[in-house]
Amino acid sequence: MEIIWPILALVLVLTGTFFSIIGALGLVRLPDVYTRLHAAGKVGVFGAAFLAGAAALITPSVLGKAVILTALLVIAGPVVSHALASAAYRLGTPVQRATRDDLAVARERRLAMRDSMDSPV
Amino acid sequence: MLAHLRLTLICWLIYLAVTANFELSNLVVGLLIGLAIATILRPESQPLSLRRLPAVLFNLAKYTAWLGVDIIRNGIRVARIVLDPKLPIRPGIIAIQAGMKSELGVALSAHAITVTPGEQVVEIGDDGVMYVHCLDVVTSAEGAEEAQRKRRAMLERIFE
Structure with missing residues:
Protein backbone atom coordinates (compact mmCIF):
# COMPACT_ATOMS: atom_id res chain seq x y z
CA MET A 1 0.00 0.00 0.00
CA GLU A 2 2.97 2.31 0.66
CA ILE A 3 3.99 2.26 -2.98
CA ILE A 4 0.71 3.77 -4.19
CA TRP A 5 1.34 7.35 -3.00
CA PRO A 6 4.58 7.98 -4.95
CA ILE A 7 2.95 6.54 -8.08
CA LEU A 8 -0.12 8.73 -7.61
CA ALA A 9 2.16 11.73 -7.05
CA LEU A 10 4.05 10.87 -10.24
CA VAL A 11 0.81 10.76 -12.19
CA LEU A 12 -0.18 14.16 -10.77
CA VAL A 13 3.23 15.65 -11.62
CA LEU A 14 2.97 14.40 -15.19
CA THR A 15 -0.61 15.69 -15.56
CA GLY A 16 0.35 19.07 -14.09
CA THR A 17 3.37 19.36 -16.38
CA PHE A 18 1.25 18.37 -19.37
CA PHE A 19 -1.31 21.11 -18.69
CA SER A 20 1.42 23.69 -17.99
CA ILE A 21 2.95 22.86 -21.38
CA ILE A 22 -0.49 23.12 -23.00
CA GLY A 23 -0.85 26.58 -21.44
CA ALA A 24 2.48 27.72 -22.87
CA LEU A 25 1.77 26.12 -26.25
CA GLY A 26 -1.65 27.77 -26.42
CA LEU A 27 -0.08 31.14 -25.66
CA VAL A 28 2.07 30.74 -28.78
CA ARG A 29 -0.44 29.10 -31.12
CA LEU A 30 -3.70 30.95 -30.49
CA PRO A 31 -4.37 34.10 -32.54
CA ASP A 32 -5.39 36.96 -30.20
CA VAL A 33 -5.46 38.31 -26.64
CA TYR A 34 -8.77 36.72 -25.65
CA THR A 35 -8.03 33.20 -26.87
CA ARG A 36 -4.50 33.38 -25.43
CA LEU A 37 -5.93 34.27 -22.02
CA HIS A 38 -7.91 31.02 -22.12
CA ALA A 39 -4.70 29.02 -22.46
CA ALA A 40 -2.37 31.03 -20.23
CA GLY A 41 -4.76 32.18 -17.54
CA LYS A 42 -6.79 29.06 -16.91
CA VAL A 43 -5.13 25.93 -18.24
CA GLY A 44 -1.89 27.15 -16.65
CA VAL A 45 -3.56 27.54 -13.24
CA PHE A 46 -4.99 24.07 -13.69
CA GLY A 47 -1.47 22.66 -14.18
CA ALA A 48 -0.16 24.44 -11.09
CA ALA A 49 -3.01 22.98 -9.00
CA PHE A 50 -2.01 19.44 -10.02
CA LEU A 51 1.63 20.15 -9.15
CA ALA A 52 0.57 21.47 -5.71
CA GLY A 53 -1.46 18.28 -5.19
CA ALA A 54 1.56 16.15 -6.05
CA ALA A 55 3.74 18.09 -3.59
CA ALA A 56 1.15 17.48 -0.85
CA LEU A 57 1.18 13.74 -1.57
CA ILE A 58 4.97 13.42 -1.40
CA THR A 59 5.42 15.60 1.71
CA PRO A 60 2.17 15.55 3.71
CA SER A 61 3.24 18.50 5.90
CA VAL A 62 2.75 20.91 2.98
CA LEU A 63 -0.89 19.85 2.52
CA GLY A 64 -2.13 23.10 4.09
CA LYS A 65 0.13 25.18 1.86
CA ALA A 66 -1.02 23.29 -1.24
CA VAL A 67 -4.71 23.77 -0.38
CA ILE A 68 -4.30 27.50 0.32
CA LEU A 69 -2.17 27.99 -2.81
CA THR A 70 -4.74 26.22 -4.99
CA ALA A 71 -7.60 28.19 -3.45
CA LEU A 72 -5.79 31.50 -4.03
CA LEU A 73 -4.98 30.53 -7.62
CA VAL A 74 -8.58 29.54 -8.29
CA ILE A 75 -9.90 32.76 -6.73
CA ALA A 76 -7.36 35.23 -8.17
CA GLY A 77 -6.68 33.65 -11.58
CA PRO A 78 -10.09 34.42 -13.13
CA VAL A 79 -10.02 37.96 -11.75
CA VAL A 80 -6.72 38.62 -13.54
CA SER A 81 -7.81 37.14 -16.86
CA HIS A 82 -11.16 38.98 -16.70
CA ALA A 83 -9.37 42.28 -16.01
CA LEU A 84 -7.03 41.74 -18.96
CA ALA A 85 -9.83 40.72 -21.33
CA SER A 86 -12.03 43.61 -20.25
CA ALA A 87 -9.19 46.12 -20.65
CA ALA A 88 -8.38 44.72 -24.09
CA TYR A 89 -12.02 45.00 -25.19
CA ARG A 90 -12.34 48.58 -23.93
CA LEU A 91 -9.19 49.51 -25.85
CA GLY A 92 -10.83 48.11 -28.96
CA THR A 93 -8.59 45.11 -29.53
CA PRO A 94 -10.37 43.17 -32.28
CA VAL A 95 -11.68 39.67 -31.60
CA GLN A 96 -9.87 37.57 -34.22
CA ARG A 97 -11.90 35.20 -36.38
CA ALA A 98 -15.04 35.99 -34.39
CA THR A 99 -18.05 34.00 -35.50
CA ARG A 100 -20.40 35.88 -33.20
CA ASP A 101 -20.11 39.00 -31.04
CA ASP A 102 -23.12 39.78 -28.87
CA LEU A 103 -21.25 42.48 -26.95
CA ALA A 104 -20.55 44.53 -30.09
CA VAL A 105 -24.23 44.22 -31.04
CA ALA A 106 -25.35 45.39 -27.59
CA ARG A 107 -22.88 48.26 -27.65
CA GLU A 108 -24.04 49.43 -31.07
CA ARG A 109 -27.67 49.26 -29.99
CA ARG A 110 -26.90 51.37 -26.93
CA LEU A 111 -24.99 53.92 -28.98
CA ALA A 112 -27.81 54.12 -31.51
CA MET A 113 -30.32 54.66 -28.70
CA ARG A 114 -28.22 57.46 -27.22
CA ASP A 115 -27.83 59.13 -30.61
CA SER A 116 -31.56 59.06 -31.25
CA MET A 117 -32.21 60.62 -27.82
CA ASP A 118 -29.60 63.33 -28.37
CA SER A 119 -30.86 64.29 -31.81
CA PRO A 120 -33.04 67.40 -31.81
CA VAL A 121 -36.68 66.78 -32.56
CA MET B 1 -17.67 41.30 18.15
CA ARG B 42 -13.10 45.78 11.21
CA PRO B 43 -15.53 43.30 9.67
CA GLU B 44 -19.20 44.21 9.67
CA SER B 45 -21.23 41.83 11.75
CA GLN B 46 -23.83 39.93 9.84
CA PRO B 47 -26.31 37.43 11.18
CA LEU B 48 -25.00 33.90 11.09
CA SER B 49 -27.32 31.13 12.13
CA LEU B 50 -25.43 28.10 13.35
CA ARG B 51 -28.38 25.92 12.41
CA ARG B 52 -27.95 26.67 8.73
CA LEU B 53 -24.16 26.27 8.78
CA PRO B 54 -24.00 22.50 8.00
CA ALA B 55 -26.35 22.92 5.03
CA VAL B 56 -24.33 25.86 3.74
CA LEU B 57 -21.06 23.95 4.08
CA PHE B 58 -22.56 20.92 2.36
CA ASN B 59 -23.83 23.05 -0.54
CA LEU B 60 -20.46 24.81 -0.74
CA ALA B 61 -18.69 21.44 -1.00
CA LYS B 62 -21.16 20.31 -3.66
CA TYR B 63 -20.64 23.52 -5.62
CA THR B 64 -16.84 23.18 -5.39
CA ALA B 65 -16.98 19.58 -6.60
CA TRP B 66 -19.26 20.53 -9.51
CA LEU B 67 -16.93 23.37 -10.43
CA GLY B 68 -13.91 21.04 -10.22
CA VAL B 69 -15.50 18.51 -12.59
CA ASP B 70 -16.44 21.33 -14.98
CA ILE B 71 -12.88 22.72 -14.92
CA ILE B 72 -11.30 19.32 -15.62
CA ARG B 73 -13.74 18.51 -18.45
CA ASN B 74 -13.23 21.87 -20.13
CA GLY B 75 -9.47 21.77 -19.49
CA ILE B 76 -9.27 18.56 -21.49
CA ARG B 77 -11.40 20.12 -24.25
CA VAL B 78 -9.11 23.16 -24.49
CA ALA B 79 -6.01 20.92 -24.42
CA ARG B 80 -7.45 19.03 -27.40
CA ILE B 81 -8.06 22.26 -29.31
CA VAL B 82 -4.54 23.56 -28.63
CA LEU B 83 -2.88 20.26 -29.60
CA ASP B 84 -4.90 19.85 -32.80
CA PRO B 85 -2.69 20.79 -35.80
CA LYS B 86 -5.65 22.51 -37.48
CA LEU B 87 -6.43 24.60 -34.35
CA PRO B 88 -10.24 24.23 -34.60
CA ILE B 89 -11.32 27.36 -32.72
CA ARG B 90 -14.56 29.25 -33.30
CA PRO B 91 -14.06 32.27 -31.04
CA GLY B 92 -16.82 34.73 -30.30
CA ILE B 93 -18.71 36.55 -27.58
CA ILE B 94 -22.12 35.41 -26.37
CA ALA B 95 -24.52 37.08 -23.95
CA ILE B 96 -25.69 35.07 -20.95
CA GLN B 97 -28.39 36.38 -18.62
CA ALA B 98 -27.12 35.94 -15.06
CA GLY B 99 -30.67 36.05 -13.69
CA MET B 100 -29.52 37.10 -10.23
CA LYS B 101 -30.25 40.34 -8.45
CA SER B 102 -27.42 40.67 -5.94
CA GLU B 103 -24.03 41.84 -7.14
CA LEU B 104 -22.38 39.03 -5.20
CA GLY B 105 -24.43 36.48 -7.12
CA VAL B 106 -23.54 37.96 -10.51
CA ALA B 107 -19.88 38.23 -9.49
CA LEU B 108 -19.75 34.59 -8.37
CA SER B 109 -21.49 33.42 -11.55
CA ALA B 110 -18.94 35.38 -13.58
CA HIS B 111 -16.16 33.84 -11.51
CA ALA B 112 -17.45 30.33 -12.12
CA ILE B 113 -17.62 30.97 -15.87
CA THR B 114 -14.20 32.59 -16.03
CA VAL B 115 -12.47 29.88 -13.98
CA THR B 116 -13.60 27.31 -16.55
CA PRO B 117 -11.07 26.98 -19.39
CA GLY B 118 -12.51 27.99 -22.76
CA GLU B 119 -14.97 30.57 -21.43
CA GLN B 120 -14.40 33.93 -19.84
CA VAL B 121 -16.48 36.96 -18.95
CA VAL B 122 -15.32 40.07 -20.80
CA GLU B 123 -17.96 42.52 -19.64
CA ILE B 124 -20.98 42.66 -17.35
CA GLY B 125 -23.87 44.89 -18.37
CA ASP B 126 -25.96 46.98 -15.98
CA ASP B 127 -28.87 44.58 -16.40
CA GLY B 128 -26.85 41.57 -15.19
CA VAL B 129 -26.04 40.26 -18.65
CA MET B 130 -22.62 38.62 -18.83
CA TYR B 131 -20.77 38.87 -22.12
CA VAL B 132 -18.71 35.70 -22.35
CA HIS B 133 -15.82 35.14 -24.74
CA CYS B 134 -15.68 31.49 -25.77
CA LEU B 135 -12.98 29.52 -27.51
CA ASP B 136 -15.68 27.45 -29.20
CA VAL B 137 -18.86 29.51 -29.44
CA VAL B 138 -21.07 26.79 -30.87
CA THR B 139 -20.43 24.22 -28.14
CA SER B 140 -20.49 26.79 -25.33
CA ALA B 141 -23.69 28.48 -26.49
CA GLU B 142 -25.56 25.17 -26.47
CA GLY B 143 -25.11 24.44 -22.78
CA ALA B 144 -24.75 28.00 -21.50
CA GLU B 145 -28.33 28.68 -20.37
CA GLU B 146 -28.71 25.30 -18.72
CA ALA B 147 -25.36 25.63 -16.92
CA GLN B 148 -26.25 29.11 -15.67
CA ARG B 149 -29.58 27.85 -14.31
CA LYS B 150 -27.80 25.08 -12.40
CA ARG B 151 -25.13 27.49 -11.15
CA ARG B 152 -27.76 29.96 -9.99
CA ALA B 153 -29.67 27.30 -8.08
CA MET B 154 -26.51 26.17 -6.28
CA LEU B 155 -25.35 29.71 -5.46
CA GLU B 156 -28.76 30.68 -4.16
CA ARG B 157 -28.73 27.72 -1.81
CA ILE B 158 -25.41 28.92 -0.38
CA PHE B 159 -26.06 32.67 -0.13
CA GLU B 160 -29.71 33.27 0.45
Whole structure:
Protein backbone atom coordinates (compact mmCIF):
# COMPACT_ATOMS: atom_id res chain seq x y z
CA MET A 1 0.00 0.00 0.00
CA GLU A 2 2.97 2.31 0.66
CA ILE A 3 3.99 2.26 -2.98
CA ILE A 4 0.71 3.77 -4.19
CA TRP A 5 1.34 7.35 -3.00
CA PRO A 6 4.58 7.98 -4.95
CA ILE A 7 2.95 6.54 -8.08
CA LEU A 8 -0.12 8.73 -7.61
CA ALA A 9 2.16 11.73 -7.05
CA LEU A 10 4.05 10.87 -10.24
CA VAL A 11 0.81 10.76 -12.19
CA LEU A 12 -0.18 14.16 -10.77
CA VAL A 13 3.23 15.65 -11.62
CA LEU A 14 2.97 14.40 -15.19
CA THR A 15 -0.61 15.69 -15.56
CA GLY A 16 0.35 19.07 -14.09
CA THR A 17 3.37 19.36 -16.38
CA PHE A 18 1.25 18.37 -19.37
CA PHE A 19 -1.31 21.11 -18.69
CA SER A 20 1.42 23.69 -17.99
CA ILE A 21 2.95 22.86 -21.38
CA ILE A 22 -0.49 23.12 -23.00
CA GLY A 23 -0.85 26.58 -21.44
CA ALA A 24 2.48 27.72 -22.87
CA LEU A 25 1.77 26.12 -26.25
CA GLY A 26 -1.65 27.77 -26.42
CA LEU A 27 -0.08 31.14 -25.66
CA VAL A 28 2.07 30.74 -28.78
CA ARG A 29 -0.44 29.10 -31.12
CA LEU A 30 -3.70 30.95 -30.49
CA PRO A 31 -4.37 34.10 -32.54
CA ASP A 32 -5.39 36.96 -30.20
CA VAL A 33 -5.46 38.31 -26.64
CA TYR A 34 -8.77 36.72 -25.65
CA THR A 35 -8.03 33.20 -26.87
CA ARG A 36 -4.50 33.38 -25.43
CA LEU A 37 -5.93 34.27 -22.02
CA HIS A 38 -7.91 31.02 -22.12
CA ALA A 39 -4.70 29.02 -22.46
CA ALA A 40 -2.37 31.03 -20.23
CA GLY A 41 -4.76 32.18 -17.54
CA LYS A 42 -6.79 29.06 -16.91
CA VAL A 43 -5.13 25.93 -18.24
CA GLY A 44 -1.89 27.15 -16.65
CA VAL A 45 -3.56 27.54 -13.24
CA PHE A 46 -4.99 24.07 -13.69
CA GLY A 47 -1.47 22.66 -14.18
CA ALA A 48 -0.16 24.44 -11.09
CA ALA A 49 -3.01 22.98 -9.00
CA PHE A 50 -2.01 19.44 -10.02
CA LEU A 51 1.63 20.15 -9.15
CA ALA A 52 0.57 21.47 -5.71
CA GLY A 53 -1.46 18.28 -5.19
CA ALA A 54 1.56 16.15 -6.05
CA ALA A 55 3.74 18.09 -3.59
CA ALA A 56 1.15 17.48 -0.85
CA LEU A 57 1.18 13.74 -1.57
CA ILE A 58 4.97 13.42 -1.40
CA THR A 59 5.42 15.60 1.71
CA PRO A 60 2.17 15.55 3.71
CA SER A 61 3.24 18.50 5.90
CA VAL A 62 2.75 20.91 2.98
CA LEU A 63 -0.89 19.85 2.52
CA GLY A 64 -2.13 23.10 4.09
CA LYS A 65 0.13 25.18 1.86
CA ALA A 66 -1.02 23.29 -1.24
CA VAL A 67 -4.71 23.77 -0.38
CA ILE A 68 -4.30 27.50 0.32
CA LEU A 69 -2.17 27.99 -2.81
CA THR A 70 -4.74 26.22 -4.99
CA ALA A 71 -7.60 28.19 -3.45
CA LEU A 72 -5.79 31.50 -4.03
CA LEU A 73 -4.98 30.53 -7.62
CA VAL A 74 -8.58 29.54 -8.29
CA ILE A 75 -9.90 32.76 -6.73
CA ALA A 76 -7.36 35.23 -8.17
CA GLY A 77 -6.68 33.65 -11.58
CA PRO A 78 -10.09 34.42 -13.13
CA VAL A 79 -10.02 37.96 -11.75
CA VAL A 80 -6.72 38.62 -13.54
CA SER A 81 -7.81 37.14 -16.86
CA HIS A 82 -11.16 38.98 -16.70
CA ALA A 83 -9.37 42.28 -16.01
CA LEU A 84 -7.03 41.74 -18.96
CA ALA A 85 -9.83 40.72 -21.33
CA SER A 86 -12.03 43.61 -20.25
CA ALA A 87 -9.19 46.12 -20.65
CA ALA A 88 -8.38 44.72 -24.09
CA TYR A 89 -12.02 45.00 -25.19
CA ARG A 90 -12.34 48.58 -23.93
CA LEU A 91 -9.19 49.51 -25.85
CA GLY A 92 -10.83 48.11 -28.96
CA THR A 93 -8.59 45.11 -29.53
CA PRO A 94 -10.37 43.17 -32.28
CA VAL A 95 -11.68 39.67 -31.60
CA GLN A 96 -9.87 37.57 -34.22
CA ARG A 97 -11.90 35.20 -36.38
CA ALA A 98 -15.04 35.99 -34.39
CA THR A 99 -18.05 34.00 -35.50
CA ARG A 100 -20.40 35.88 -33.20
CA ASP A 101 -20.11 39.00 -31.04
CA ASP A 102 -23.12 39.78 -28.87
CA LEU A 103 -21.25 42.48 -26.95
CA ALA A 104 -20.55 44.53 -30.09
CA VAL A 105 -24.23 44.22 -31.04
CA ALA A 106 -25.35 45.39 -27.59
CA ARG A 107 -22.88 48.26 -27.65
CA GLU A 108 -24.04 49.43 -31.07
CA ARG A 109 -27.67 49.26 -29.99
CA ARG A 110 -26.90 51.37 -26.93
CA LEU A 111 -24.99 53.92 -28.98
CA ALA A 112 -27.81 54.12 -31.51
CA MET A 113 -30.32 54.66 -28.70
CA ARG A 114 -28.22 57.46 -27.22
CA ASP A 115 -27.83 59.13 -30.61
CA SER A 116 -31.56 59.06 -31.25
CA MET A 117 -32.21 60.62 -27.82
CA ASP A 118 -29.60 63.33 -28.37
CA SER A 119 -30.86 64.29 -31.81
CA PRO A 120 -33.04 67.40 -31.81
CA VAL A 121 -36.68 66.78 -32.56
CA MET B 1 -17.67 41.30 18.15
CA LEU B 2 -18.74 37.94 16.76
CA ALA B 3 -17.60 38.90 13.27
CA HIS B 4 -14.30 40.07 14.74
CA LEU B 5 -13.76 36.71 16.46
CA ARG B 6 -14.78 34.81 13.34
CA LEU B 7 -12.30 36.67 11.15
CA THR B 8 -9.56 36.13 13.75
CA LEU B 9 -10.31 32.42 13.77
CA ILE B 10 -10.26 32.17 9.95
CA CYS B 11 -6.96 34.07 9.72
CA TRP B 12 -5.51 31.89 12.47
CA LEU B 13 -6.49 28.67 10.68
CA ILE B 14 -5.05 29.92 7.37
CA TYR B 15 -1.84 30.93 9.11
CA LEU B 16 -1.55 27.49 10.74
CA ALA B 17 -2.27 25.73 7.44
CA VAL B 18 0.43 27.71 5.66
CA THR B 19 3.11 27.37 8.35
CA ALA B 20 2.18 23.77 9.33
CA ASN B 21 3.91 24.26 12.68
CA PHE B 22 1.87 23.54 15.80
CA GLU B 23 4.34 24.58 18.51
CA LEU B 24 2.91 26.82 21.21
CA SER B 25 4.98 29.84 20.11
CA ASN B 26 3.67 29.56 16.55
CA LEU B 27 0.09 29.16 17.75
CA VAL B 28 0.42 32.38 19.76
CA VAL B 29 2.05 34.30 16.90
CA GLY B 30 -0.72 33.15 14.54
CA LEU B 31 -3.41 34.24 16.98
CA LEU B 32 -1.77 37.68 17.36
CA ILE B 33 -1.55 38.11 13.57
CA GLY B 34 -5.20 37.08 13.23
CA LEU B 35 -6.24 39.58 15.92
CA ALA B 36 -4.21 42.33 14.24
CA ILE B 37 -5.79 41.66 10.82
CA ALA B 38 -9.30 41.56 12.30
CA THR B 39 -8.65 44.83 14.14
CA ILE B 40 -7.42 46.57 10.98
CA LEU B 41 -10.20 45.22 8.75
CA ARG B 42 -13.10 45.78 11.21
CA PRO B 43 -15.53 43.30 9.67
CA GLU B 44 -19.20 44.21 9.67
CA SER B 45 -21.23 41.83 11.75
CA GLN B 46 -23.83 39.93 9.84
CA PRO B 47 -26.31 37.43 11.18
CA LEU B 48 -25.00 33.90 11.09
CA SER B 49 -27.32 31.13 12.13
CA LEU B 50 -25.43 28.10 13.35
CA ARG B 51 -28.38 25.92 12.41
CA ARG B 52 -27.95 26.67 8.73
CA LEU B 53 -24.16 26.27 8.78
CA PRO B 54 -24.00 22.50 8.00
CA ALA B 55 -26.35 22.92 5.03
CA VAL B 56 -24.33 25.86 3.74
CA LEU B 57 -21.06 23.95 4.08
CA PHE B 58 -22.56 20.92 2.36
CA ASN B 59 -23.83 23.05 -0.54
CA LEU B 60 -20.46 24.81 -0.74
CA ALA B 61 -18.69 21.44 -1.00
CA LYS B 62 -21.16 20.31 -3.66
CA TYR B 63 -20.64 23.52 -5.62
CA THR B 64 -16.84 23.18 -5.39
CA ALA B 65 -16.98 19.58 -6.60
CA TRP B 66 -19.26 20.53 -9.51
CA LEU B 67 -16.93 23.37 -10.43
CA GLY B 68 -13.91 21.04 -10.22
CA VAL B 69 -15.50 18.51 -12.59
CA ASP B 70 -16.44 21.33 -14.98
CA ILE B 71 -12.88 22.72 -14.92
CA ILE B 72 -11.30 19.32 -15.62
CA ARG B 73 -13.74 18.51 -18.45
CA ASN B 74 -13.23 21.87 -20.13
CA GLY B 75 -9.47 21.77 -19.49
CA ILE B 76 -9.27 18.56 -21.49
CA ARG B 77 -11.40 20.12 -24.25
CA VAL B 78 -9.11 23.16 -24.49
CA ALA B 79 -6.01 20.92 -24.42
CA ARG B 80 -7.45 19.03 -27.40
CA ILE B 81 -8.06 22.26 -29.31
CA VAL B 82 -4.54 23.56 -28.63
CA LEU B 83 -2.88 20.26 -29.60
CA ASP B 84 -4.90 19.85 -32.80
CA PRO B 85 -2.69 20.79 -35.80
CA LYS B 86 -5.65 22.51 -37.48
CA LEU B 87 -6.43 24.60 -34.35
CA PRO B 88 -10.24 24.23 -34.60
CA ILE B 89 -11.32 27.36 -32.72
CA ARG B 90 -14.56 29.25 -33.30
CA PRO B 91 -14.06 32.27 -31.04
CA GLY B 92 -16.82 34.73 -30.30
CA ILE B 93 -18.71 36.55 -27.58
CA ILE B 94 -22.12 35.41 -26.37
CA ALA B 95 -24.52 37.08 -23.95
CA ILE B 96 -25.69 35.07 -20.95
CA GLN B 97 -28.39 36.38 -18.62
CA ALA B 98 -27.12 35.94 -15.06
CA GLY B 99 -30.67 36.05 -13.69
CA MET B 100 -29.52 37.10 -10.23
CA LYS B 101 -30.25 40.34 -8.45
CA SER B 102 -27.42 40.67 -5.94
CA GLU B 103 -24.03 41.84 -7.14
CA LEU B 104 -22.38 39.03 -5.20
CA GLY B 105 -24.43 36.48 -7.12
CA VAL B 106 -23.54 37.96 -10.51
CA ALA B 107 -19.88 38.23 -9.49
CA LEU B 108 -19.75 34.59 -8.37
CA SER B 109 -21.49 33.42 -11.55
CA ALA B 110 -18.94 35.38 -13.58
CA HIS B 111 -16.16 33.84 -11.51
CA ALA B 112 -17.45 30.33 -12.12
CA ILE B 113 -17.62 30.97 -15.87
CA THR B 114 -14.20 32.59 -16.03
CA VAL B 115 -12.47 29.88 -13.98
CA THR B 116 -13.60 27.31 -16.55
CA PRO B 117 -11.07 26.98 -19.39
CA GLY B 118 -12.51 27.99 -22.76
CA GLU B 119 -14.97 30.57 -21.43
CA GLN B 120 -14.40 33.93 -19.84
CA VAL B 121 -16.48 36.96 -18.95
CA VAL B 122 -15.32 40.07 -20.80
CA GLU B 123 -17.96 42.52 -19.64
CA ILE B 124 -20.98 42.66 -17.35
CA GLY B 125 -23.87 44.89 -18.37
CA ASP B 126 -25.96 46.98 -15.98
CA ASP B 127 -28.87 44.58 -16.40
CA GLY B 128 -26.85 41.57 -15.19
CA VAL B 129 -26.04 40.26 -18.65
CA MET B 130 -22.62 38.62 -18.83
CA TYR B 131 -20.77 38.87 -22.12
CA VAL B 132 -18.71 35.70 -22.35
CA HIS B 133 -15.82 35.14 -24.74
CA CYS B 134 -15.68 31.49 -25.77
CA LEU B 135 -12.98 29.52 -27.51
CA ASP B 136 -15.68 27.45 -29.20
CA VAL B 137 -18.86 29.51 -29.44
CA VAL B 138 -21.07 26.79 -30.87
CA THR B 139 -20.43 24.22 -28.14
CA SER B 140 -20.49 26.79 -25.33
CA ALA B 141 -23.69 28.48 -26.49
CA GLU B 142 -25.56 25.17 -26.47
CA GLY B 143 -25.11 24.44 -22.78
CA ALA B 144 -24.75 28.00 -21.50
CA GLU B 145 -28.33 28.68 -20.37
CA GLU B 146 -28.71 25.30 -18.72
CA ALA B 147 -25.36 25.63 -16.92
CA GLN B 148 -26.25 29.11 -15.67
CA ARG B 149 -29.58 27.85 -14.31
CA LYS B 150 -27.80 25.08 -12.40
CA ARG B 151 -25.13 27.49 -11.15
CA ARG B 152 -27.76 29.96 -9.99
CA ALA B 153 -29.67 27.30 -8.08
CA MET B 154 -26.51 26.17 -6.28
CA LEU B 155 -25.35 29.71 -5.46
CA GLU B 156 -28.76 30.68 -4.16
CA ARG B 157 -28.73 27.72 -1.81
CA ILE B 158 -25.41 28.92 -0.38
CA PHE B 159 -26.06 32.67 -0.13
CA GLU B 160 -29.71 33.27 0.45
